[in-house]
Amino acid sequence: MEFSNQKIHLDLPNGIELFIKREDLLHPIISGNKFRKLKYNIQSAKKLGQSTLLTFGGAFSNHILAVAGAGAEFGFKTIGVIRGEELEDKIKENPTLAHAQALGMQFYFVSRTAYRDKESSLFIAHLQEKFGDFYLLPEGGTNNLAIKGCEEILALSDKHNFSHIACAVGTGGTFSGLINSSDENQQLIGFSSLKGSFLSDVICNFVKKKNWSINDTYHFGGYGKVNEELISFLNSFYSQTNIPLDPIYTGKMVFGVLDLIKKEYFPPNSKILMIHTGGLQGIKGMNFALQKKNKEIIQYVKN
Structure with missing residues (x-):
């Protein structure tokens, strides 16, 4: 089972094209x-x-x-x-x-x-x-069977059409599966939702390819942590694209990719595929916590 890649229509520099694979649409609960x-x-x-x-x-x-x-x-x-x-x-x-x-x-x-x-x-x-x-x-x-399942995320065309694959990383299973099924000419970037640089060691247990890296710059303080900049970004991104992002994983990854594009990290004419790993159910709980602190909430989910 695979879902089509949705193009992100934003004003991007240097001929860069950006797409997102809507894995969040796989199932209403098991997304x-x-x-x-x-x-x-x-x-x-x-x-x-x-x-x-x-x-x-x-x-x-x-x-x-x-x-x-x-x-x-x-x-x-x-x-x-x-x-x-x-x-x-x-x-x-x-x-x-x-x-x-x-x-x-x-x-x-x-x-x-x-x-x-x-x-x-x-x-x-x-x-x-x-x-x-x-x-x-x-x-x-995350176990070996989970990684086997995650190896099916990339379609054959994804392995030839994209220069870069970006994905949020928690336990490392999804990213390991993507690495295993990727083309060796692609570059894969895992955006850590956790503080610390230990994830690389974990992923090395499951993969043999060397075409990947972990970026631990965009965790926003650590797992489950958010700030006003991130919440504002999620609301703005939705208003521009109609794509909902979760604040724990995919939202931080998309923020990171767009920031790296601004900083000219990617070569001109790069074609980037971001993986939407779901997790939208967690927004209600996040909004509940934000409301208790009188903070801006994520607008596209009704509590």
Whole structure:
């Protein structure tokens, strides 16, 4: 399954052309890279005869909602191990968790300290004792099967028509899949949504090609952080293009690409494809937080 690339009609210098692949339109709930990451994991869970999917995430996790949606659509029981015990009494106030619960997901809230040990064999054994047998999906959904799914994002024509591919990076799975399926003559830029430069080491575990780099300049303070400049940019970009962007991943990437174009980072006549990885469901939660601080909100999503 693939979606057409939409041209961005902005006044760009040096003959540069800019397109965005609308992966956010893949599915109303399991959107963007989450659809890609879950595709082969769902097939694997069915083949193994598993009836329960268990995964991890924070309060506004796109992955948590996508797994809940996949469970409802494909007939799995779903369990979400959620970071932050204080959230247990605030589900109704959280649009992501409320929606996931409505789709049938059972929650297990743990402290932030306990959550740090989520990958330990001791913690997994505790979960198995508590919930029985399950198919384990890592936080963010990145594993080898997820990367296999993300390798299908680029169409054959994308590998020949674009000089540059740009994508937001969280756990590195989507970007790794793009690298693996890219043409070696293309340049791939991953825009980190996290503080720090550790992502390159993670991605090296999954790829062999060298035609990529990580830009960690446009994280706006770190994961989940935004400021007035970014929110204003998202609203302005939507008013010019009618394309909604999320504030955690794709919005920061698009901001970064346009800023690099202004700074003449890209050679003249570059043809750039940006990957829209979805995540629009998180806007309601972000707007709720912004409203409490009397800040400008993202205008194109109704709360």
